Amino acid sequence: MASFRFIHAADLHLDSPFIGISGLDDNLRSFVQESTFRALERLVKLAIDQQVDFIVISGDVYDSSHISLRAQLRFLDFLERLGAEGIAVYVIHGNHDPLDSTKLSMKLPSHVHVFGVEPGSVTAKRRSDHQEVAVISGMSYPTSKVTDNIALRYPAPLSGLYHIGLLHANVDGDPQHETYAPCSRKDLIRSGYHYWALGHVHTRRTLQESPYIVYPGNIQGRHVRETGPKGCYVVDVDDNFNTRLSFRELDxxxxxxxxxxxxxxxxxxxxxxxxxxxxxxxxxxxxxxxxxxxxxxxxxxxxxxxxxxxxxxxxxxxxxxxxxxxxxxxxxxxxxxxxxxxxxxxxDSFDTQRLLAEDSFVGDLLRLVRREQEHLQAPDGVIAASLEPLLEHAEIRALLEETTPDEIEDWVRRAEELTLGLLLRDRLQEEGAEP
Structure with a gap:
């Protein structure tokens, strides 16, 4: 088998609205809202510069099932520019952009293959001589909710060619992500594929190297929970199926x-x-x-x-x-x-460890706070009971429903500090800590 090179990208989330970022002027807001498209532009340039044979995109090309015309046109331009260079593109759709999404029907170029609602396979060729080098298998989400283990239905690999599986899934039940198309590493290893090109989890990680089971992460971070460099992998496969990955930044x-x-x-x-x-x-x-x-x-x-x-x-x-x-x-x-x-x-200038050890009202209070912090979301906890009267107000209830555990933890931390400041003000003055 001949050597070849491809790009593995996922979770483009084109035209993400970046809601909730405050204080931006018009120019900066425009820069932020264009960031997913700039990452797409860099992906095109990378593919051409690296002379890749094809690109695989493992789901969530778009950010929403109500796909904007702007996002479609920009993605179509991306595809056409790759086609002019002879670079094939293989795509699956995920939970954000399932096949039943609302969008304008557009005819895609012939060098683009979008996998359907059932797992299927196609053969990929090398650009230079059109030699068959890989079999690519994949399946797009028919709707936004795919909760069965679709990896078990993927076709068996064919001998003689490198086999790549495109899968938008939560592997091994990552608790930070919704459990769409749940499967295990064992399921993927047993498939006999050489490379599982994953999508859905936005944190870059390699779960396995033999075979390769890889999340490239998204190409552009969209909020503060998506920190660090974002991009894709350039993957080189030699004639003995040896595989080498190189991460490239696109953000x-x-x-x-x-x-x-x-x-x-x-x-x-x-x-x-x-x-x-x-x-x-x-x-x-x-x-x-x-x-x-x-x-x-x-x-x-x-x-x-x-x-x-x-x-x-x-x-x-x-x-x-x-x-x-x-x-x-x-x-x-x-x-x-x-x-x-x-x-x-x-x-403030408190020795909280000393306070926790005290046999005092402050010590008892601080120990209670620490216990509550261990189960902030408990329905029968002090925090839930304290917030319950606020739920009677529709607007406040809506805000609380959007509140993250990290934000609630911040509230508790701030409340603790304010309370200690009030209770210990005299002690601070005696110790000379008050300015």
């Missing part, structure tokens, strides 16, 4: 979570300068991207009290955003840092 906007501790800072201005240094380092590390950053203020110290009121952080955030917006307008946002939000997770 133009990269999400980061950074910590800005208050421990060693004497005042807010010293902390502000420390934060500026951290942000400058983030910009340097992501010189080719716009960095979207969530700042977590951590540690313990008297500076926490000066930040707790909120107005200092609000004014600082507004000033930092103003400067980055002006800078970005001149440089196309490359190397800029936009603070998506600031999360106050620091605390």
């Amino acid at each position: 133009s906007m990269r999400w980061n979570i950074i910590e800005a501790p208050v421990d060693s800072c004497r005042d807010v201005d010293e902390w502000r300068r420390s934060l500026a240094s951290i942000l400058a380092r983030t910009a340097s590390e992501n010189a080719n991207q716009l960095s979207m950053v969530r700042v977590r203020i951590t540690g313990r110290g008297p500076v926490h009290r000066q930040l707790e009121g909120g107005y200092v952080l609000d004014e600082l955030l507004a000033d930092l955003r103003r400067k980055e917006a002006a800078k970005g307008a001149k440089c196309g946002y490359r190397g800029c840092v936009w603070i998506e939000s600031i999360s106050l997770q620091s605390g």
Whole structure:
């Protein structure tokens, strides 16, 4: 068998709306909303530069089952440009863009194969001499809810050719993702395929190397839970079926979570300068991207009290955003840092370990809080009981239903700090911790 090269991409989520990012001016909002299309443009360039023989896309080409015409036209342009270079494309659709999605019917070019509602196989050829080099199998989601193990229905491999399976699925029950098309690594290993090109999980990971079972992640991070470089894999297969993967970045906007501790800072201005240094380092590390950053203020110290009121952080955030917006307008946002939000997770100058060991009201209260933090979502817990009266208000109920466990944990942490501050203010004054 001849050697060949292909690209494995997944979860393009074209035209993702990026809802919930606040404070953007028109130019920056346009840059953000174009980011999935820029990643697609970089994917085209990569495929041409690397002279790949074909591309496989493992589901969720589009972000929503109500597919925008803009997304369809941009994807069609992507396909046509690849076709002009003789690069074939093999596609499955996932839970975000199932085959019953609302979209305009468009005829796809002949070099594009979209797998249907039943598992099937096609043969892929090398560009240079049209020699058959691989069998590609796949299945698209007919609807957004596919909950059976479709991997068990994939065709058996054929001898003599490299076999690639395209599958949009949750392998081994990753709790961070919905369990669509659930299967196990054992199921995939037993198939006899050489490479499972997975989609659905947006975190890049290689679950297995013999055979290869690979999530490339999405090509562009869409929110703060999708941090770090995003892109695709260039895969080289030699004439002995030896496989080598090379990750390539495609994102133009990269999400980061950074910590800005208050421990060693004497005042807010010293902390502000420390934060500026951290942000400058983030910009340097992501010189080719716009960095979207969530700042977590951590540690313990008297500076926490000066930040707790909120107005200092609000004014600082507004000033930092103003400067980055002006800078970005001149440089196309490359190397800029936009603070998506600031999360106050620091605390006052309390020795919480000492307080936890105390036989006192404060010690009892702190131990109760720690127990509640272990099961924040428990329906019979203190937190659920405290929020229950608010559920009678429709608007508040809607907001609470959208609240994430991380946000609830932040609420509990802030409530703990505020309570300790009120209960221990006299003790702090006696110890000289009060400014």
